[in-house]
Amino acid sequence: MSNDKVKSLAEKRNEKQTETIQDAIKRAKQLIRNNDAENLEEPEGLASGDMKKFLNNPDEYEKDDKDE
């Protein structure tokens, strides 16, 4: 296969990925619109997570996952 052919396929793959990402962003915006969440005021000091727990023991933090 020539380099041109390889480059062409890679470019096509990138283009497809860009389209996919754009579509996902459109869907996310629609989701936010559907929930009337576009103009909500953010709480002061917005934060989520437990970084201290992660840093204290990353293995335990990982084990505590109840997300599977």
Next chain:
Amino acid sequence: MLATHKEAEERYTILRKAVLDEINKEFSLTNQAGMSARLIDQMALSQSKLWSQSPNRQVDWDWREGYSAFKFRYPKRFEMALWHDEMLVSLSLGRPTYNGSRLRLDFIEGNPDKPKDIKVFEPTVLAMVAYAQVLGATELRVMHPINQDVKKYYERFGFSYVSKADYLYITL
């Protein structure tokens, strides 16, 4: 660092950048002048140190240490530094679950002194949905909201709270 880890880091950095490029296009299209989405770098980590001086800060995290440890463990991670001109307005870190079907937002923090009209959660959701699409994940999770106000705010976006494990989720 193992060669496979390094390769994964490089491969997923390309994907992370592709997502952030699209978020930046979105900022341009929606006239959010000054906003930009970038990978977390030394400049962002340095600026995050300034947050510790704010009386409005709700957490006392060391992002430099947290990012370094998280980056080392999770090459497929989600990461974003949101900037408004030269002001760092938020940092966020997450990762896909082991089977890849869910994308977690493990840590997010908004600049405690950012102007009220600058939103950071909404662009974070857009970026996470986009990265989930790239990974093939069909659910987003926001782990451990720090208080009721933040939890309620996420719920307004359609996220549902799971008290047992203290997270919110939304199916994509």
